[in-house]
Amino acid sequence: MPDFVDVRTGVYFDSVSLMQVSQTVKRTPGISDALIGMGTPLNLELMVSTGFAVPDEAGPNDLVVALRGEDDAALDAGRSGLDAALAELRSAASRSADLTGDSPALTIGSAAQRTDANLAVISVPGEYAAVDSLDAIRANCSVMLFSDNVDVAAEVALKDAAAAADVLVMGPDCGTAVVSGAALGFANRVRAGRFGVVAASGTGAQQVMCLLEAAGEGVSHVLGTGGRDLSAEVGGRSAAQALRALAADESTERVIVVSKPADPGVLAELERLAADLGVPVTWAALGPGLPDLTCAVEQALRLADAPVPEWPSKLAEAGAPAAGPLRGLFCGGTLADEAMVIAAEALGPIPSNIPLAGAPRISGQETVDGHAVLDFGADEMTQGRAHPMIDPSLRLERIRAESRTAGVLLLDLVLGYGSHPDPAPELAAAIRDARAQAAAAGRELPVVVSVIGAAGDPQGMEHTVSALHRAGASVFSSNARAVRHALELLAHRAPADIPQAGAAGASAGSVGSPPGASEGAPGGSATATPLETFVTPRPEPTGAAPLRGLLADEPVVVSAGVSLFAEALAEQAVAVTEVPWQPPAGDVEALVRVLADPRREQANAIALERMLAAGADLVALRPASECLGLRPGEFLHAGPPLEWARASGPMRGALAGAAVFEGLADSLPEAEEKLAAGDFTFEPCHSRDAVGPMAGVVSPSMWMFELRDPAHDTTAYCSLNEGLGKVLRYGANNDEVLTRLRWMRDVLGPVLAEAVAAHGPIDIRAYISQMVQMGDEGHNRNRSATLMFLRDVVPHIARSGRDPDDIAEVCRFIGANDHFALNLVMPACKLATLAARGVPGSTLVTTMARNGTDFGIQVSGTGDTWYTGPAQVAEGLFLGSFGPDDANPDIGDSAITETAGVGGFAMATAPAIVRLVGGGVPFALRTTRRMYEITLGEHPAHQIPILEFRGVPTGIDVTKVLRTGVLPQINTGMAGRVAGVGQVGAGLVNPPEECFTEAIRSLADAVEAPSFRTSEAPSAAEPVG
Amino acid sequence: MDHIAVLSPPPLRPAAASVLAPDWLHRSGEATVLAALPRAVYLHAGEWSEVLCVLDADALRLPNSVVVPSVGIGTGRPVSTGLIPGDAVTVSAGRIELPSARLEVRRTFRPASIRVGAAVGIDGEAVRALRAELRPGLPGLADAAADVLAALDTPGSTDGLAASTRALVGRGPGLTPSGDDVLAGVLLGLRAAGRIRASATLAEAVAAHLRATTSLSASLLRAAGDGWCLPEVRALLDGLRSGGAVPGSTTSGSPVAHSLKLLDRIGHSSGHDLATGLLAVLTADRGRPSTASAPIRSAHHRERTLHA
Structure with missing residues (x-):
């Protein structure tokens, strides 16, 4: 087989680049061997041992090329390939590459820090939501937590942590908020105004917002609390914070609190708080014997000396009296509740898939006789499909099906951000069909729809109302009015508004008396004349704004989970950064336990400080x-x-x-x-x-x-x-x-x-x-x-x-x-990691080491315990004729360099190394930038010039590795599998994930507090203190 | 408008308008470019002081502005691309047609403001320490501020007030002359000290x-009269109130150093000139809350709130 050996003087490329060139040339068909390197004794030795005749004058400053081909043609091809590859190396050097090598923020906390965010919108699956929420809170962001299926203990822990950081958790299961003019989640485009809303119910908040808009008023902020906040266990933690914040907010004059039935003790506490704060509050809590939401809004308007309008409605032509049962098909759970509360007065307990106390439960899927109110947003109805406010198909089917048996169809339609962009045509069609089918069977089927929307909503209020009206529906802006109208159609007298709006200020559920106090006293007397309670002027706000100025500042948002939230915010010209979220690896419960450990932050700070010093x-x-x-x-x-x-x-x-x-x-x-x-x-x-x-x-x-x-x-x-x-x-x-x-x-x-x-x-x-x-x-x-x-x-x-x-x-x-x-750098790095060893509660990695079979790590918080997994084979370039099969799994303590922030973590400072696996300078920069996402800090002394002297990423955090899925990047030499062969190549390798998933379990076991309670939270004992 | 080669229509970008945006933003017409800076364009139409600042996401957040947030990782082209002073820009019903983008106002926001009485609890030491380190753009500004305050404190001294004010408006070079910045600082300082009536006077x-200075500066002076300011100025007050500790800040270094860093961000010397005026009030008054009963919300303050 013909050989070609050439010596080129004065051509300098470093050995790593040359490895890549020789790899390229070796791939040329017909080339059986290609060795290209500087004429160092070692390289020449390798060539000689492969059988090439190397000229004596070749020296370390010369480029030596040795090619072997199957025949002359192959050899020529090899030489051309070589020339091309060398030329490519030279030109890449002179091309101005994209030097940003930007890398996105991979966690909520990291994104929040980069953008100085003050609000995080989290809509990841419920079992993971606590992880990202805690991260947001630690980064001083308030949280809108859309996720549901978050258990009570986690909710309380999150809210305690939030209170300690002076931020607000809106949720879990909070889908509606308006903060400083930005609509979050499902919210309507309502004008800015003087009413603040605290809402434990999303659609309830939307109804209230839209009525205020229709009355010519507006909202300052709508703060969600999550549906469970006003329960005894959670104690109104978020509601209390929200009230305080609104009381201090300059643009808020009055507050409306919206919820479903709440714990009387909690409401009483909040009532006391409101009085102390001097902010007028109207309580709109739904429940039997309590005023409906519309009534509550009217009350609030009256107390604000604002005129109460005729709530807009558009009645269909009167037809024959209806006969048959009431069928309510709702998308908003609270609106369904309101319907049931009102209807129960006239019709008795209403069967439902979300029945009120004392009413029979039915399945939403079954056909029923008699009255029924169904919530299509309930869990059983949203298995494998989106919420009906987004995907209305299930309800549309049901509307058509009801034409056979329903006496009156009662529907809601919620517009605004996040909802279906144009639901009117399909809904109108379904209504038309249902009425037509009923007519064909000789019956009149009246349809009553409450449209919860505002003039500025993207769907177009006018267009929506007209479409439904043309289809034969009576349309109401007030859900309560719609329900009463439906009852009237069924030839039942509309039950009196409870209490009647006209009563001179003294009414249950009015300002100054909690709804619970008037239970059992229908149309009952107030415990205090409302207006008197607020003679004390609101104290001038002093000191720093509550919630770190969330209500005064521009919202700057980070978002993880459902993209539509981030998109909707971008549409509103709100600065929003979406974080590419993925489920964390390993045992999530263990991860949450460790993240909630009150020792962790300080322990990591101590461990890191020692390492850096x-x-x-x-x-x-x-x-x-x-x-x-x-x-x-x-x-x-x-x-x-x-x-x-x-x-x-x-x-x-x-x-x-x-x-x-x-x-x-x-x-x-x-x-x-x-x-x-x-x-x-x-x-x-x-x-x-x-x-x-x-x-x-x-x-x-x-x-x-x-x-x-x-x-x-x-x-x-x-x-x-x-x-x-x-x-x-x-x-x-x-x-x-x-x-x-x-x-x-x-x-x-x-x-x-x-x-x-x-x-x-x-x-x-x-x-x-x-x-x-x-x-x-x-x-x-x-x-x-x-x-x-x-x-x-x-x-x-x-x-x-x-x-x-x-x-x-x-x-x-x-x-x-x-x-x-290397043998000096390694023990120097060992000293740095030794300093960080043994800090209880710290999740900082103090050792990464491999023995050729296993990869092991040690973590500061658990001392000398090893967490191991199988050592991986590096990916990279091979010397001489070696290939992947010749390589031994990862071996050596040299990963101590990465553990201390250099080596693969500092790749941006040694871009030549990237020629090990292809890619260019941006890859090196991106890699180092990615490592910042999994480390706790940056080294003050070891700085990377091209990153404007940013310190190397130091202090690997087990929790960040699991959350981001980014494993530490190690650069390594590869040993031959067979003893004595020596080095076969060099490349990039990671530890196996097992090391970290094992470590987190062990760390979780070592967490002291058995429950989630954070001992440092001041509000732990006093939920509304 | 100078034409630049445009290969495709400029993209539509949502924008947020401050409540102080001039009315002409919502009508149809043309506005003139006063300045095209790396991260901002100043537009003018209508009355002398009706200026609208169109800002990129990371620009200094002037109160009378339309802000274009960044899009994902990239920021899009700077708003000033393809514009020079004197160009005309089409505005209609909340849309602004720029060479780089068609902006559409989707949201209004309330810019940073100084709360009445915000200086309550302020650390006198911190104020004095900072005052000693200020580098105003012109000599004699602190004295001029003192003159204005003296005139305000002297009942019936309308001539004195007019004279001391006239001596400052438009004084100094640049888009916002130093004298204007000092006056703005005094206005904000009076508000922070709870002296609403003095501020209004x-x-x-x-x-x-107002016609004695640039349109831009005139617009900022009007805003300052109502308490609107840059976020940096409010952060400065927050920092002084908490004895220099800035909540959530990770910077180490003295409180004065941190305050100076905030001020250095504001223009060439505008930050220091503003602070000169602001601190002149606070050192005279040291945050004594107003004895006159000042309503928390003045009439025109509410007006600003409702017309969002």
């Missing part, structure tokens, strides 16, 4: 027997604990080689036997505060770098780097390896020990700060630090008085090995 | 001289 001074070199107490027969290795039976090729090769090196066996097979038999013991380097690259095997005679952290008075250790090619750490263990190890023991170690002693402590942390500004990331690129070290020790080595040949060899050895400083 | 005196 840790120094690293090289103070000495000593043999492992001395500084690590390693005895004969004892060895250390990289990664988590390992048994011989499960050890991979390189690990076994390294251990066997070390045993022979120590003289404990005469041959490698003997060494392996003894190791398998358990004659020797081996444990993780980490167990003795040491680290080792690749197999990382340490034996008693090996010299160790000893580094000390002056800030925390701790020490970490690492062996000396043997160089590239056939080395022990890759599992090679032939004579060459052993000879070198002996030389390192007898010459290198002692010489360096003396030099370092003579020099004094060397600041390795400062090396790292400099190297990241020189295009090195500390894991796969260490040349600059190696040369910095050489610069520091050479004068002392030269003066050592040792044999000149030894001196020369030591200097040459260090200088020729670009990775020599 | 001064506003009236200033109104007589």
